[in-house]
Amino acid sequence: MDIIRSNEEDHYLDLVLQNSKFDFDGCWEYTAGLDKNGYGIATTRKLPYTSSVRVHKFVYRMTVGEVGNLLCHTCDNPACFNPDHLVDATAKWNTQDAYAKGRWNGREKRIFK
Ligand SMILES: [Zn+2]
Numbered sequence: 001m002d003i004i005r006s007n008e009e010d011h012y013l014d015l016v017l018q019n020s021k022f023d024f025d026g027c028w029e030y031t032a033g034l035d036k037n038g039y040g041i042a043t044t045r046k047l048p049y050t051s052s053v054r055v056h057k058f059v060y061r062m063t064v065g066e067v068g069n070l071l072c073h074t075c076d077n078p079a080c081f082n083p084d085h086l087v088d089a090t091a092k093w094n095t096q097d098a099y100a101k102g103r104w105n106g107r108e109k110r111i112f113k
Contacts (some may be wrong), residue, residue, distance in 0.1 A: 012053055015042045016081070027080035029054040034080065038078035056081040059086070 019032035019042075030040025040055030059081040060067050068090025075085040 003013060003104055007048060008051075011046060012042050013062065015044060016040075016055055016059065020089075026041055026082070027075055027077050027085060028082040029077070029079040030081060031079075034079055042077050048086060055079075059083060060086050064088075 015032070016030060019033055024072060030042065033041045033043060035041050041052050042055050042058065043052035044049070048073075050064050054077075056073070057067055057071055060071055060083055063083045063100075064086075070089040072087045072089040073080055073085055074087055075082075077085070080086075080113045
């Protein structure tokens with residue numbers, strides 16, 4: 001099955017592929033721009049408007065699927081966008097949140113960072 005992407009997604013994908021350092025056993029780091037927290041930010045002025053995406057969220061969405069609000073790095077490297085190092089923590093966070101609010105009766109008491 002062909003993956004159909006929009007021009008915008010194609011454009012960001014090119015930016016990411018051309019501006020990153022790939023360690024195939026480790027982290028993939030975007031090098032062209034980081035925000036103050038160290039997350040890769042791809043910015044383009046080539047579209048009809050200036051626009052930017054958070055690289056790790058963008059790549060996760062393109063390779064794995066839709067992502068919630070909380071996408072965590074298992075490698076603690078915010079510039080990394082290797083999908084193997086990213087965990088959609090939204091569901092876990094919701095569980096922990098429910099636990100914190102006393103609505104969680106499960107036996108597992110894992111602290112999720
Ligand atoms: Zn990593």
